[in-house]
Amino acid sequence: LLGHHYTRTFLETAVASMNAGCNLELSYGMRNNVFMHIPQALAMGNITLQMLRDRVRPLFYTRMRLGEFDPPAMNPYSALDLSTVQSPEHHNLSLEAAIKSFVLLKNTPGTLPLRAQDLPGKRLVVVGPFADNPRVLFGDYAPVPEPRYIYTPRRGLETLPANVTFAAGCGEPRCQQYSRAEVVGVVGAADVVVVCLGTGIDVETEAKDRRDLSLPGHQLDLLQDAVQ
Numbered sequence: 366l367l368g369h370h371y372t373r374t375f376l377e378t379a380v381a382s383m384n385a386g387c388n389l390e391l392s393y394g395m396r397n398n399v400f401m402h403i404p405q406a407l408a409m410g411n412i413t414l415q416m417l418r419d420r421v422r423p424l425f426y427t428r429m430r431l432g433e434f435d436p437p438a439m440n441p442y443s444a445l446d447l448s449t450v451q452s453p454e455h456h457n458l459s460l461e462a463a464i465k466s467f468v469l470l471k472n473t474p475g476t477l478p479l480r481a482q483d484l485p486g487k488r489l490v491v492v493g494p495f496a497d498n499p500r501v502l503f504g505d506y507a508p509v510p511e512p513r514y515i516y517t518p519r520r521g522l523e524t525l526p527a528n529v530t531f532a533a534g535c536g537e538p539r540c541q542q543y544s545r546a547e548v549v550g551v552v553g554a555a556d557v558v559v560v561c562l563g564t565g566i567d568v569e570t571e572a573k574d575r576r577d578l579s580l581p582g583h584q585l586d587l588l589q590d591a592v593q
Contacts, residue, residue, distance in 0.1 A: 375398070375399045375401075376406060378399045379399045379402040383412050384412070384416075386420070387420070388421065388424045476557075479557065484525050484527040485527070487527045487557060488527070488530065488556050488557075489530070489556065489559065490529075490531075490551050490552050490557070490558045490559070491519050491529065491558075491559040492531070492548050492559070492591050493587060493591075494536060494537055494540055494562070494584070495517075495518070495562060496533060497518070497520070497533065498537070499512065501537070501563075501565040501567065502515070503566075504565075505571055518559060519531045530555070532548050532550070534548040534591075535584070538563060538564055538565040538568050538581055538584075540582030540583045543583035543586060545590055548591055558592065560587070564581060
């Protein structure tokens with residue numbers, strides 16, 4: 366809160382946070398944090414003991430349900446390993462979530478969906494810095510992925526019965542170095558062009574904001590060259 370100039374001291378921050386319903390802090394450290402000022406706020410009458418109990422109760426109830434205070438041998442979550450995390454059921458659920466989260470803004474004249482039975486003999490071109498770069502496909506705070514589970518757009522499209530050609534145009538999201546000839550050279554005779562653009566953590570993350578929503582670098586040039 367101090368960084369956003371909402372409060373001036375950690376004491377004010379502790380009071381404002383508790384009044385807002387907060388009961389957990391991602392602190393700066395054991396000696397430099399907000400929650401250590403809660404006793405002072407309580408003593409000064411800025412918060413009540415009942416409010417403190419109301420905030421603590423659901424937090425510790427959840428921690429108890431997670432078995433954080435039990436010996437590891439008694440905690441069923443300790444037995445979970447990658448065979449559970451990467452189970453077929455979880456893969457299928459992830460795929461379902463991905464499919465249901467797609468946002469289709471426009472589909473003129475009915476280009477999608479691409480039907481496998483219509484693709485044999487077709488030339489499908491996939492271009493852009495996000496077309497075949499696994500590293501840039503994951504957002505901020507994402508876990509470290511296993512390469513065998515990563516399907517880039519290019520890898521996924523190559524499973525279709527089509528002649529797939531790839532050209533990045535620029536190798537990273539900032540797209541400062543753009544090869545127009547590379548893109549134009551592959552899209553000219555294409556039946557279908559898939560353009561993969563975006564930002565990724567190279568461009569924006571927590572504490573790394575942008576002044577506008579424009580595509581970075583030469584990505585807009587790449588798009589225009591791909592669909593002209």
